[in-house]
Amino acid sequence: MKLYIETERLLLREWTPNDLPTFIKMNQDPEVMEFFPKILDSKESINFYQRICKEFDKVKYGLFAVEKKSDHKFIGYTGLHKTDFPANFTPCIEIGWRLIKDVWNQGYATEAAKACLQYGFINLNIKEIYSFTAAINKRSERIMQKIGLQKIGEFDHPNIISENRLCRHVLYKSSF
Template sequence: MSAYLFTTPRLGFRTWKEFDLDDFAAINADPEVMRFFQKPYTREDTQAMMERMQNMFEEKGYCYFAVDLLETKELIGAIGLGWKTFESDFTPCVDIGWRIGKKWWNKGLSSEGAKACLDFAKEKQIQEVLSMASTGNLASIQVMKKIGMSYWKDFDHPDLKNHPDIQRCSLYRIQF
């Protein structure tokens, strides 16, 4: 296995590898994990996401990283930074996000990983990081608060026009 870009006490962050596809596709296919997205991802959707993340890493030096639990070397999901360009008064912007398998929920792993990604953003001299989640996604909003982000505003996500149940989003930010 390749070396990690950075670690926390429990997590290792790295770029995506072909061998991640089965585990990440299983996480992305879970309707509970994907509750606040348009739909669960197919294997092809997951493959495309992994390729986008690799390309983003090559272009920007960050992405939603593949994250392993160091103790077992299991892929738990993705935590990292993204580049958002959808039509809005706050884009383009760097955002932070996470998606981990249900097996690892409620263990503080998203918060631990997101804090490390904020440190990574500071090292990259990124001056502001945003995060957004559907207003009903209280678990993700709690992570945003836990990692020191401040509520900015609510907005209707333009990419979710056909999904009114998840279109209203809360936007948080942190500046360095």
């Protein structure tokens, strides 16, 4: 298992099949998935896991598995992903995260995302990193602010119907 980033409390590493049960459970949790278009069933989570692994093989970065150093438990992911849906800021590199709710409000998402942002700028020589979320997802927006991203606007996500409460998104960016 390759370790990419180590922080004070976390390991950001490649994925293993042992991560799948918690990953599937996380993607089926209505609170975790509140600001995503849908809850993922087991098959969809497995397909997502396989896409994450393939992306690492192809471009050598992606969504890192996040593990707590204290107990070596998988708690979710954070990482970088190439986004190319039609928008005036794409294609771009996006930073994103999703953690199990048991670890919310402990600073793990901020700690992991901050380290991942630096990894993207310093190790991967990425010049601009974006992040976006549904405008009503204030928890995720606060993380964007805490890691130093600047709000540059809002947009309607082209893959979400306009009547959906998740369509309107906030857009943040950081440059190196």
